Structures are given as C-alpha cells and as structure tokens.
Amino acid sequence: PIVQPAEPVELDVEGVIKGIYLLAPAKIDGPRTQILASGVSVPWAIEAQRILAEDWSVSADVWSVTSWNELRRDGLAAEEEAFLNPGEPARVPFVTQQLEGATGPVVAVSDYMKAVPDQIRQFVPNEFATLGADGFGFSDTRAAARRYFKNDTHSIVVRSLEMLARRGEVDSQAPIKAIEKYRLHNVNAGTTGNAGGEA
Numbered sequence: 001p002i003v004q005p006a007e008p009v010e011l012d013v014e015g016v017i018k019g020i021y022l023l024a025p026a027k028i029d030g031p032r033t034q035i036l037a038s039g040v041s042v043p044w045a046i047e048a049q050r051i052l053a054e055d056w057s058v059s060a061d062v063w064s065v066t067s068w069n070e071l072r073r074d075g076l077a078a079e080e081e082a083f084l085n086p087g088e089p090a091r092v093p094f095v096t097q098q099l100e101g102a103t104g105p106v107v108a109v110s111d112y113m114k115a116v117p118d119q120i121r122q123f124v125p126n127e128f129a130t131l132g133a134d135g136f137g138f139s140d141t142r143a144a145a146r147r148y149f150k151n152d153t154h155s156i157v158v159r160s161l162e163m164l165a166r167r168g169e170v171d172s173q174a175p176i177k178a179i180e181k182y183r184l185h186n187v188n189a190g191t192t193g194n195a196g197g198e199a
Contacts, residue, residue: 005042016064018094019071024049026059031169032104033058033160034126036117038065041109041151044192048156055181056161056174061102065117068110071095072119093123105163107131109156111146127167129159140187147190154182154192 008023015021024046026032033052037045045062052058065071075093082090092100099106105127108117114132121128131151146152150159162175183189 015098016066018074019067020063020065020095020098022061022098023064024062026053026061028053028057028059030057030059031164033060033164034063034099034102034104034106035060035156035160036063036065036106036108038068038110038112038117040111040193044146044153045109045156047153047192048160051153051157052160056157056170056178058160058164058170060160063098065108065110068112068116068119071123075120075123095120095123096125099124099126102126104169105129105160105167107156107159107163109151111151127163129163131155131159141190142193143190144187145190146192147184147187150184152190152192154178154184154190158182158184 012021020036023042026049030053035045035048042064049060049062052060071094075095078091078093106124107129108120109131110117111133113134114130117130117132133145133149133151135149140148143152147155158175158178161170161178164170165172165175179185
C-alpha cells in the first residue's frame with residue numbers, strides 16, 4: 001500500500017494528463033536544481049528537496065512525472081511536425097514548455113530502468129542526469145536495493161550536489177561530504193522505501 005499525497009492546491013490538470021506538473025516549488029533561495037520524479041519516487045524527491053534545503057542550502061523544485069512515455073510521444077510528434085513543415089514555426093514539446101524558465105540541472109529519478117526517464121533527455125534544455133534501477137540479481141530489502149541502484153533519496157541529493165559543484169554553484173567538496181554523511185557506499189545504510197506507506 002502507498003499513501004497518496006493530497007491533491008495540490010491549484011492542480012495543473014493539463015500537466016497531470018500530458019505527463020508532468022510542478023508538485024512542490026522550492027521553499028528557499030539558493031543554488032537551484034530541478035528534480036523530476038515518477039510513481040513511488042515522488043516521496044523520495046520531496047524528502048531530497050527537504051534535505052538539500054536543510055543540509056546544503058540548495059533550492060530544489062520537485063516535478064511529478066505522470067508519464068515519461070507520453071512526454072516522449074509528444075516530443076517526437078513535435079519533431080515530426082517540424083520535419084514535415086519546414087519554414088513553419090515549430091511546436092515546442094510539452095515537457096520543454098513546462099520546464100521553460102526552470103533553472104539549474106535536472107535530476108530525473110524513477111524506480112524504472114534509467115532508459116525510461118532518459119526518453120525525454122533530448123527535450124529538456126537543462127543539464128540532465130538519470131537515476132533508476134538498472135540490473136538484476138540483487139536481493140535484499142527495498143531500501144538496500146534502492147541504495148544499491150543509487151536511486152534513493154540520498155542519491156538524489158548527492159547527484160544534485162555533484163551537478164551544482166561542477167557548475168561552481170556549491171562548494172566542490174559538498175558531494176564528497178554528502179557521500180560520507182549519508183554513507184552512500186553502504187547498501188545497509190539506505191532508508192528509502194522500506195515502509196509500505198512510502199513504497
């Protein structure tokens with residue numbers, strides 16, 4: 001069982017239907033990142049937003065992706081329309097429209113294989129990284145598996161910090177300190193998704 005969050009105030013219904021909407025805008029000012037999450041990953045993204053703000057003074061917007069596939073279909077359709085209608089103004093893919101003005105690197109997280117969120121990479125103008133569960137043969141708790149695949153809450157935090165550090169927007173040592181702080185190399189230190197209510 002998964003506890004579903006309350007419907008956001010002023011829900012972006014078009015975004016829900018077409019594949020992506022802003023679920024939780026950043027709550028602080030600071031170096032900015034965008035977290036795109038789907039399904040069971042959404043609560044982990046919200047937790048990563050909190051940790052980035054409290055531990056690292058990093059501002060993160062959290063987007064709920066209701067369909068990576070639908071976003072890709074729309075993006076490819078926009079490309080084909082432009083291809084078949086040279087000289088006409090090209091339609092902007094929906095995901096590109098939604099993220100217009102969203103600053104900072106994008107971390108896309110899913111419990112699917114990385115290839116699933118990677119489907120939209122070409123339509124996102126920002127620097128883009130994907131976290132997912134690739135591979136087979138790892139048998140342990142859900143939390144350990146998500147730590148092993150590096151798609152858990154703390155991996156979102158560290159990946160965001162790494163991308164911001166490369167841009168010179170946070171201390172270059174921040175990712176190293178975060179890996180140590182959250183014991184990212186230790187699968188038994190994972191805490192993401194062990195309880196039924198958060199998948």
